[in-house]
Each structure stands twice: as C-alpha cells, then as structure tokens.
Amino acid sequence: MSKTVTATAAVRLTDIAKRFPGVIANHDVDVTITPGTVHALVGENGAGKSTLMKILYGVQKPDDGTISVGGEQVTFASPADAISQGIGMVFQHFQLADNLTVLENVVLGAEKLHGIKQQARDEIERLSSAYGFGLDPEELVESLGVGQRQRVEILKVLYRGARIIILDEPTAVLVPQEVDALFANLRELKREGHTLVFISHKLDEVLAVADEITVLRRGTTVATVEPSSVTAHDLAELMVGAELPSPSTAESTVTDEVVLDVAGLRVDDAAGRSLLHEVSLRIHAGEVLGIAGVEGNGQTELVEAVIGMRPAAAGSVALGGDDVTGWDTRRRRAAGIGYIPEDRHRHGLLLGAPLWENRILGHQTRPPSTRGVWINRPGAAEDSQRIVESYDVRTPGVDANAGALSGGNQQKFIVGREMSGDPVLLVAAHPTRGVDVGAQAAIWDQIRAARRQGLAVLLVSADLDEVIGLSDTIRAVLRGRLTDEFDPQTVTPQELGAAMTGAGTQPQAQP
Amino acid sequence: MSRARRLGLTLIAPLIAVVAAALVTSLVLLGVGESVGEFWAVVLSVPSSRLMVTIVNNASVLYLSGLAAAIGFRMNLFNIGVEGQYRVATFAGAYFAGLALLPGVLNTLVAIGVAMAAGAAWAGIAAVLRVTRGVSEVISTIMLNAIAGGLVAFLLRELGEQQGQIRRTTTIPESAWVPGIPLIPGEPSLVYGLALLALVAGVGYAVVLNRTRFGFDLRATGASETAAVASGVNVKRMTVAALLLSGAVAGLIGMPDLFGDSHAYGSTIQVGLGFTGIAVALVGRNHPAGIALGALIFAFLSVQSNALGIIAGISPEIVAVTQGVVVLSVVIAYEVVRRYQLRIEQTEVARALEREPAAGSEVGT
Numbered sequence A: 001m002s003k004t005v006t007a008t009a010a011v012r013l014t015d016i017a018k019r020f021p022g023v024i025a026n027h028d029v030d031v032t033i034t035p036g037t038v039h040a041l042v043g044e045n046g047a048g049k050s051t052l053m054k055i056l057y058g059v060q061k062p063d064d065g066t067i068s069v070g071g072e073q074v075t076f077a078s079p080a081d082a083i084s085q086g087i088g089m090v091f092q093h094f095q096l097a098d099n100l101t102v103l104e105n106v107v108l109g110a111e112k113l114h115g116i117k118q119q120a121r122d123e124i125e126r127l128s129s130a131y132g133f134g135l136d137p138e139e140l141v142e143s144l145g146v147g148q149r150q151r152v153e154i155l156k157v158l159y160r161g162a163r164i165i166i167l168d169e170p171t172a173v174l175v176p177q178e179v180d181a182l183f184a185n186l187r188e189l190k191r192e193g194h195t196l197v198f199i200s201h202k203l204d205e206v207l208a209v210a211d212e213i214t215v216l217r218r219g220t221t222v223a224t225v226e227p228s229s230v231t232a233h234d235l236a237e238l239m240v241g242a243e244l245p246s247p248s249t250a251e252s253t254v255t256d257e258v259v260l261d262v263a264g265l266r267v268d269d270a271a272g273r274s275l276l277h278e279v280s281l282r283i284h285a286g287e288v289l290g291i292a293g294v295e296g297n298g299q300t301e302l303v304e305a306v307i308g309m310r311p312a313a314a315g316s317v318a319l320g321g322d323d324v325t326g327w328d329t330r331r332r333r334a335a336g337i338g339y340i341p342e343d344r345h346r347h348g349l350l351l352g353a354p355l356w357e358n359r360i361l362g363h364q365t366r367p368p369s370t371r372g373v374w375i376n377r378p379g380a381a382e383d384s385q386r387i388v389e390s391y392d393v394r395t396p397g398v399d400a401n402a403g404a405l406s407g408g409n410q411q412k413f414i415v416g417r418e419m420s421g422d423p424v425l426l427v428a429a430h431p432t433r434g435v436d437v438g439a440q441a442a443i444w445d446q447i448r449a450a451r452r453q454g455l456a457v458l459l460v461s462a463d464l465d466e467v468i469g470l471s472d473t474i475r476a477v478l479r480g481r482l483t484d485e486f487d488p489q490t491v492t493p494q495e496l497g498a499a500m501t502g503a504g505t506q507p508q509a510q511p
Numbered sequence B: 001m002s003r004a005r006r007l008g009l010t011l012i013a014p015l016i017a018v019v020a021a022a023l024v025t026s027l028v029l030l031g032v033g034e035s036v037g038e039f040w041a042v043v044l045s046v047p048s049s050r051l052m053v054t055i056v057n058n059a060s061v062l063y064l065s066g067l068a069a070a071i072g073f074r075m076n077l078f079n080i081g082v083e084g085q086y087r088v089a090t091f092a093g094a095y096f097a098g099l100a101l102l103p104g105v106l107n108t109l110v111a112i113g114v115a116m117a118a119g120a121a122w123a124g125i126a127a128v129l130r131v132t133r134g135v136s137e138v139i140s141t142i143m144l145n146a147i148a149g150g151l152v153a154f155l156l157r158e159l160g161e162q163q164g165q166i167r168r169t170t171t172i173p174e175s176a177w178v179p180g181i182p183l184i185p186g187e188p189s190l191v192y193g194l195a196l197l198a199l200v201a202g203v204g205y206a207v208v209l210n211r212t213r214f215g216f217d218l219r220a221t222g223a224s225e226t227a228a229v230a231s232g233v234n235v236k237r238m239t240v241a242a243l244l245l246s247g248a249v250a251g252l253i254g255m256p257d258l259f260g261d262s263h264a265y266g267s268t269i270q271v272g273l274g275f276t277g278i279a280v281a282l283v284g285r286n287h288p289a290g291i292a293l294g295a296l297i298f299a300f301l302s303v304q305s306n307a308l309g310i311i312a313g314i315s316p317e318i319v320a321v322t323q324g325v326v327v328l329s330v331v332i333a334y335e336v337v338r339r340y341q342l343r344i345e346q347t348e349v350a351r352a353l354e355r356e357p358a359a360g361s362e363v364g365t
Helices: A049-056 A079-084 A102-107 A118-130 A146-159 A176-191 A203-209 A232-240 A299-307 A329-334 A344-348 A355-360 A377-390 A407-418 A437-452 A464-470 A493-501 B003-031 B036-043 B049-073 B082-099 B104-133 B137-159 B193-211 B213-223 B225-230 B235-250 B255-262 B273-283 B288-305 B318-355
Strands: A011-020 A023-033 A038-042 A064-069 A072-074 A087-090 A164-168 A195-200 A212-217 A220-225 A258-268 A274-284 A288-292 A314-319 A337-340 A425-429 A456-461 A473-478 B161-163 B166-168
Touching: A011 A049, A023 A038, A023 A049, A023 A212, A038 A049, A038 A203, A049 A164, A049 A195, A079 A087, A087 A146, A102 A118, A102 A146, A118 A146, A146 A164, A146 A176, A176 A195, A176 A203, A195 A203, A203 A232, A212 A232, A220 A232, A232 A493, A258 A299, A258 A456, A274 A299, A274 A314, A274 A456, A288 A464, A288 A493, A299 A329, A299 A337, A299 A425, A299 A456, A329 A337, A337 A407, A344 A407, A344 B225, A355 A377, A355 A407, A377 A407, A407 A437, A425 A437, A437 A456, A437 A464, A456 A464, A464 A493, A473 A493, B003 B036, B003 B288, B003 B318, B036 B288, B049 B082, B049 B193, B049 B235, B049 B255, B049 B273, B049 B288, B082 B104, B082 B137, B082 B235, B082 B255, B082 B273, B104 B137, B104 B235, B104 B255, B137 B166, B193 B213, B193 B255, B193 B288, B213 B225, B213 B235, B225 B235, B273 B288, B273 B318, B288 B318
Parallel strands: A023 A220, A038 A195, A038 A212, A087 A164, A164 A195, A288 A456, A288 A473, A337 A425, A425 A456
Antiparallel strands: A011 A023, A011 A064, A064 A072, A212 A220, A258 A274, A258 A314, B161 B166
C-alpha cells in the first residue's frame, strides 16, 4: 500500500444529510478530521452541530452520506458501535452518579474491560497521571468540582478505549481557570495521539485550542479554516452568514408610549450567583427590541423574569405603567403579554393534547378560550381553526394532537396563539428556531404586521438575520449584561457578532 | 384521525387487557392443577339478583375510591393515601352523625360534609409537606395511611362504645339513615341510597376536569408542568387543591355503607378499598366512564369469586391474580395503543404535508 501525502483521515463525513419532519437538520455536510488534532466545529445554535455529532456517535442515523473512520466506511446502529470504533463522547450535561466514587462511575457499564477492583483502579490511575487529570479513584463524585467532573467524563471515554473524543460545548459549564486547565488536558491528549472534536460557539476559545475549524451554518458546512489564517471576526461572519437581509425599510412605527420598562433587574440562580446584572431596557408601543446573544448569556433569565416565571432579585418590571414586579405569570399574561418560548415542547405546548386545547394554554383567563370559569370548547376550536388557516399550520384538523405536528407547524400555531387577543407586549424567544424558511418569513411578516398595530416586542434571538431584519433597536447580551443600543440600519454583522461572542476588539458590555 | 377510529382505539385497549388477564389466570390455574373450566363457569355465571345488588354496591364504593385516586393521577400526583383518608373521614362522619346534633336529613348532609372535610384535611397534610418541604406525596401518604389506622383505633377507644365484641361509634339516629333503592323488582336486598353519590361525583369529575378552567389547569400541570407554569398556573396552589379534592372524594367512600347499612364506624370497617381504588383508576385510565367499567369489573370478580371455594373447590384468592393481571395488561395495552395511535397520527399529518409540497423545507439554500 503506497503512502499518500495526506494521512488517512481519523474521521471523514461525506455528504451527510439528516431530515426530520418539516426540518432539514443537516445537508451536504463534509468534514475531514486529521488524526492527532483538535478539530473545532463551530456554528450558531440550530446550525446542526449537535445533530451531526449525534450521527457521528451513532445516536442517530444519517439519511444520506457516509462516515468513515480511519479510512474504513462504517455504519453505526448505536453508540455502542461508535465506541467499538474508538469514538467517545463527552456530553455537556455530565452523566455521573453523585453518590458513587470516581472508580465506580468510570467502570459503570464497562465492567468487562478491567473488572471493578484493583485492575480497574490501576488503569484509572495510569490514565489520570498520563494526562495530568489528578483524579483519585476513591473520591466521591459529589465532592468534585465542575472541572474535575468533566475530567471524570473524559476519563470514562478514555477508559473505554476512545481514540477520537467528541466534546460537546465543554467550556459552557467552566469558569476561565477551568477552561485553561481543560485546554492543557486537551493538548496532553493530542500529544498522545488522540483526535479531539471540539464543539463550541465561543470563538476565542476555538482559536486558542483548535488546529482546524469547520464552520456550520443552517445545517451545512460552509468552510474549513485554520486558526492562523482567520480572526474571530472572520469566524463570526462565517457563522452568521455574510449575506445579510436588507433591514426592514418600512417606516418606523415606534411611538412615545412606553409599554415595557425594566429597571435595574437582577436575577440570581438558586446558588445566589447573578445571571443578569442591572439590566434596564424600555420598549415602546410599535417597537421591536432585539436582543442578540449566544445562548446561556442571560437571555433566558431575562425572558422568564419578564414573564414572571423567575423572581427578580432586584429591580423592577413595569408593563404599561403598572409595576408588575410582584405579579404572578397568570396576571401578567392576562394583562396582555404574549409569550413565544424558546423551548416550545417544554413551555409552549401540551404535546399529548389536541390543538384546540393548546389554544387555551396561556390564555386560560381570556375569551374565546374560556368563558368565566368554564372552558369554551367551541370557541377554542373555532379560534384554533382561524389560527390554522391564517398562519398556514399544516394539520389534518384542530383535533390533531400538537405532538403529531412538525416543529415548524407547532411553532406557527404558537405564534398564532400568542398574537391572539390583542397582546400589548410580545416576548418572543427564538421565534423561528428550527422552522423552514417559508414559515420563517411568514412569522416575521406576522410580527411586523402586529408591530404596525402598536405591539411592543421583546425579541430574543441568536439569528442575526432575524434580529437585524425585525428590530427597531438592537442590544446584545453577554454574560448577563446588555450592551448599548445598536441601530439596525447601520450595524454590521461583525460588530454584532463581536458584541455577542465577546470576540475581538469591539467595545464590550457597558457596565 | 376520525372520531370513530379514536373511539375504536380507546375501546380496544381494555378489551386486549381483559383477554390477556383471562389467559394468564387460566395459565396460573393450569399451573396449580385446578380446573380452568370450572373456574370460568363459576366466575362467569350469571349472578343472582341478590349478588347483582352486592356488585352494584361494591362497584359504587370502588368508583368513588377510583375517582379519588384519579384526581391525583390527572396531575401526576400519586395519592396512595386514599385508604387512610377514607378511614379518617368515615370515622369523623360516623362520629358526627352519631352525636345527633342536627335533626334528620340535615344531620346526614352535614355529616357527609364533615367526612369530606376530614378526608381533605388528612390529604392536606401530604399537600403541605409537598409544597413547603418537597416531600414526595407517595411517601407521605403511605405513612399517613399507617398513622390513620392508629389514630382511628385510638379515637374509637376514646370516643366509641363497646357493643359485644367490637368497639364502634354511637349508632346514627334512624332519622339520618338513607333508605336503599330497589334496583331489581322483587329482590329484597337494596342498593345503597348513597350509591347515587358515585353518580354525582362521577358527573362532577367529568365536568370539572373537562369543562372548567380549574380542570384545564390541573390537566395541563399533569401533562407538562413546565408548560403549565409558562401558561400561568401556580403549581403549588394546584397541588394543594388537587390533593384536597382527592381527599374530599376519598371521604365519600365510606358514606353509602355508613348511612345505608352499618350506621356506625366499627372495627369491622372494610379495609383495602383505597388501594383497590388505585387499581380501578388505572384500569379506567382516569376516565370517568373507564373508572366505572373498572369498578364494575373489580366488584364483579370479587363477588363472583366468593362461590369458588364452595362450588369448584378453588381458593377465591385466585381472582386477585386476575385483578392484578387486568391492571398490568391495561397499562401495557394502553401504551401499545397510544404509540400506535401516535404513529398513525404522524403519518396522517405527513400525508397532509405531502399534498401541499409548498411546505418543503429548503433550509439554508
């Protein structure tokens, strides 16, 4: 066998495609991962990174395309097949049993490799010292910090013989010092010949650790670059797409009437750490305020604090002049807040209930879904039919269960529902995530039309097309703080991308 | 999906379950060397009119018990404490009625109210523990069952009176008794007058759960707590309300017998009704009509089995196996049918999409 100039790829994904009902998660994906390198996979939320990794790890089967590992074409029926090919995955959410020791967690499910006693302990100690993990096999996982737990997860996949390790947003849960330690571990692993696939959307980190970077956008690979040849700005541009929609040229509909007035809002998590710091914003009738940001920077908390699902640790929320800080969710929604949640399955729908019942959800206090204390079945069904027709929801009827609809159609139904009953404020979190382009345009049109009628909109999105195309005012959120305002007519995607990823030299969050 | 098809699928699950239960019971009988033919001959014989009345009486009580459990189930709350709630409530109602503070029917009505309040209060302990301290209602209600047994025995000793071998509360004055209903012409034994409570409670359950905002909130919380919270449901308040309601209905379980037959609470009170109610609610899938069917099946099996020992020489306890298998197979059959239903529904939606190719999703072209 003659030796080719380029070494055999550790993993080669060719023309991978994956479709779900109504959505194409991946198409024409080509990735070649060189052995012994750190290969970063970057892209916005919804760009198809996680589906791609699930395909590589055998959780899902591709509809099209081929996977080859070490030059040989393979098909994975389950993660067990991937593991046997030396592929391991470290999930963002740790899968560890707190009340077991490091040793017990590592051998769990892999008892046949080195038993569960001394031999296993030796192997763990060997791996731990070889890669500088510094883990004690006898320590209880509950006493470990986040960084150490992550090392246990990595140790688990090494113990199972993985040579190719996928790390799904490994830095999302880490503080900066822990990130440095992780990167040191990764370099150690690389030196020992392991191949690492690093999924992230934090551009500075990617540039710091990766040897090659593949950018995914809207389900497909758009470029593979070397970190030495690109800047964070370039990457941000690749991630969000260089071609930008012309900002809505319609005349401004912003009025003087303040609908939502958030002042000095602070939100803490259960442990007392602040997730939102001193957030102040105002939205007027007829105004769309777009909050651009990468997920996990506090926008979920902002939305939930406005809706009343999360208490404010400090500051106030006022709706149309009323201080609603102490109001519960129901009272706020009855006062005219529409809510398009970021996770429609968890917060937006009852999947096992028919559409007409879902019409009632969140509108329990208002006609036409209810009449006093009574449910108005015909009213809810009739209005569901209206939503189905005017929002082009593809469904056999309003008796169909919400769970049977495709994601895009579920989303259109939610948007239609939340636009019902003349809301004064619409809180829209990623309103077009996971929907096809046709539905996306329809949803944007509906939001623009409602804005002309005087609706105030708090738009949270990671999609810059959406934020720039819809908003009258844009602010970026980074680590729980809002930046100053950007004007959608003049802002460049680079400026915005930099503000939301913290990349480069653009001015960051104003305190 | 057409309504007819939906209904057909709903009915097929219990049918599968009953057939499976019959098969398993037969296999168990074969395994222990009993006569399968004789067993079914006895169990499936047409009951005498006296036994029919007994079946209706038992079923009405089981129905109330099933409803009490189902109220919790609809919200994903497992009120295992129906048994304890029912005993505390029946004692409270019997003691109050025995005091004869009020005349005639008024005494009956208020005593029923007292029983419901007592049942609700007993369930309320579990509710408060859950919403304030996060204690699982499964654990707390099981413990409260044990405490209820001891509490009632203690109260009976303190407040009851000795009648022969047993200790019981003061007999309720005759003016407060509820006369029976002659269900079958010519049959001297009567159906409990308060069996009608089961009917009222069943209608109330159906109306409240399916037609009111409160019921919607309760079902929404059971279906998806996160979605319910986002829609403005106060889950803690709903938890308390659902457990109080469940306890109040549990308080009704003892009333038909108390005012129709026993006229006092004594150590002969029927135990286990609360637990059987959980099984009945499972068989009935928390549907008001389904629970009625489940209650009838359970009552029928246990009444018919009494003759097994005499006629066929088979221990009547064998029907406990039948009842158990009914529960298990119902749970399995419903899950199978649910998945099948979901699949055909998704296929239908996909077909509706194909008819309109404009719905194509050309992401990122």
